[in-house]
Amino acid sequence: MTHKLQFPADFIWGVATSAYQIEGSPLADGAAPSNWHRFCRVPGAVLNGDTGDIACDHYRRWADDVKLMKELGLKAYRFSIAWSRILPNGQGKPNEKGLDFYRNLVDALVANDIEPFVTLHHWDLPIALDDLGGWANRDAAHWFADYAHLMFRTLEGRVQHWTTLNEPWVIMDAGYMHGVHPPGLRSLEKAPVAAHNLLRGHGLAVQAFRADGKGQIGLVVNLEPKYAASNGPEDAAALARAHAYMNRQFLDPVFLGAYPDELAEIFGHDWPRFPEDDLKLIREPIDFLGINYYTRSVVRSDPTAAPLCASPVAQTGAEHTEMKWEVFPAGLKSCLLWVKRRYGDIPLYITENGAAFADPEPKNGRLEDPRRVDYFRTHLRAAHEALQQGANLKGYFAWSLVDNFEWSCGFARRFGLVHVDYATQKRTPKDSASFYRQVIESNGEEI
Ligand SMILES: N#[N+]C[C@@H]1[C@@H](O)[C@H](O)[C@@H](O)[C@@H]2O[C@H]12
Numbered sequence: 308m309t310h311k312l313q314f315p316a317d318f319i320w321g322v323a324t325s326a327y328q329i330e331g332s333p334l335a336d337g338a339a340p341s342n343w344h345r346f347c348r349v350p351g352a353v354l355n356g357d358t359g360d361i362a363c364d365h366y367r368r369w370a371d372d373v374k375l376m377k378e379l380g381l382k383a384y385r386f387s388i389a390w391s392r393i394l395p396n397g398q399g400k401p402n403e404k405g406l407d408f409y410r411n412l413v414d415a416l417v418a419n420d421i422e423p424f425v426t427l428h429h430w431d432l433p434i435a436l437d438d439l440g441g442w443a444n445r446d447a448a449h450w451f452a453d454y455a456h457l458m459f460r461t462l463e464g465r466v467q468h469w470t471t472l473n474e475p476w477v478i479m480d481a482g483y484m485h486g487v488h489p490p491g492l493r494s495l496e497k498a499p500v501a502a503h504n505l506l507r508g509h510g511l512a513v514q515a516f517r518a519d520g521k522g523q524i525g526l527v528v529n530l531e532p533k534y535a536a537s538n539g540p541e542d543a544a545a546l547a548r549a550h551a552y553m554n555r556q557f558l559d560p561v562f563l564g565a566y567p568d569e570l571a572e573i574f575g576h577d578w579p580r581f582p583e584d585d586l587k588l589i590r591e592p593i594d595f596l597g598i599n600y601y602t603r604s605v606v607r608s609d610p611t612a613a614p615l616c617a618s619p620v621a622q623t624g625a626e627h628t629e630m631k632w633e634v635f636p637a638g639l640k641s642c643l644l645w646v647k648r649r650y651g652d653i654p655l656y657i658t659e660n661g662a663a664f665a666d667p668e669p670k671n672g673r674l675e676d677p678r679r680v681d682y683f684r685t686h687l688r689a690a691h692e693a694l695q696q697g698a699n700l701k702g703y704f705a706w707s708l709v710d711n712f713e714w715s716c717g718f719a720r721r722f723g724l725v726h727v728d729y730a731t732q733k734r735t736p737k738d739s740a741s742f743y744r745q746v747i748e749s750n751g752e753e754i
Pocket residue numbers: 325328473474599630659706713714722
């Protein structure tokens with residue numbers, strides 16, 4: 308049954324991808340390897356030993372993919388720029404062919420009335436900078452700001468919506484705390500330093516944008532609402548720690564100018580003392596916030612799970628995706644309203660929302676994915692409820708345009724509205740793509 312939902316007339320409907328996950332050709336036309344190009348070659352790092360060497364071959368098929376976006380009726384396209392195509396050494400002399408790729412992509416999007424939303428950094432750091440310590444090096448903030456400034460000038464007037472970082476929490480947690488992303492560290496000492504330098508880089512890039520950019524600039528964070536497993540004080544304290552570590556660690560400094568107190572408790576003597584000027588820089592005002600939402604988690608106190616001492620409690624009776632994430636649309640609404648209550652009426656975009664399910668193979672040019680259709684339907688309804696309750700929501704980007712390289716899961720998890728046959732690179736729109744096209748055409752009425 309469809310509901311007649313009214314979204315704002317200027318609501319933006321799009322899809323999202325990222326460079327390393329779809330482009331392939333990581334060393335083409337003067338590009339240098341990224342940290343992910345190297346990390347994929349660490350035995351056991353990526354399921355089935357998959358790499359982004361080919362991925363969705365988007366670097367070569369970009370024009371056809373823009374045509375596909377047009378056919379799907381998309382109004383906006385969120386994508387990231389591969390830093391190591393632009394600055395092979397991470398800094399210094401730009402690679403003109405790398406700049407040309409993104410100039411051509413953006414021009415094709417604009418020519419097809421598809422609004423480009425550009426993410427400057429979606430995890431793929433030039434290997435040269437990784438070798439200098441990556442985000443644990445305080446200079447990383449300046450390397451990033453210089454790269455950002457170059458892109459603002461290169462795409463000036465063609466791109467009106469920029470975001471600095473995609474999910475800095477994942478870069479910190481997966482790359483520096485748990486070692487499952489590059490640089491593969493498990494360091495209580497370096498993780499908070501990397502997080503802080505990511506935020507400093509964000510602040511410096513925003514300052515560069517204010518000086519030399521046009522349009523709007525924001526940040527993209529992943530939010531996962533936390534629910535206590537019981538009403539007991541221990542689980543409440545565990546929830547507070549988990550919530551501060553994942554949901555407040557980046558937003559409190561950006562919007563409130565201070566880190567959550569819980570982080571000093573979590574990191575203990577490894578929690579650094581940060582210069583006050585840093586926090587002033589991090590608080591550079593932004594124009595909008597991007598929220599990536601996938602699921603929620605229920606947490607309990609767990610003294611054996613240092614340093615957070617909080618562990619997730621499996622919701623066995625609930626529906627889950629192939630990522631083992633609970634399908635929980637209400638969490639999207641609570642995220643949007645929590646941000647408004649805590650940080651004010653900042654314009655919001657849902658910059659990623661989607662699900663991996665065990666899709667069948669295409670048959671006669673069609674692929675039925677009812678669970679993904681239902682995932683989008685229930686989450687769009689939750690987004691609409693948040694809008695009705697005052698969320699300043701400006702747009703929605705489905706993750707993802709195409710099946711793609713799902714980081715440490717390789718190609719074993721498919722999130723796309725469009726199926727990719729990786730042997731032939733044939734694209735086949737799934738039923739969810741048709742559903743989404745109707746949603747866009749009706750501006751949300753047909754949900
Ligand atoms: N996993 N998963 C799907 C999706 C990932 O593919 C994106 O690159 C990230 O921004 C975010 O984690 C979400």
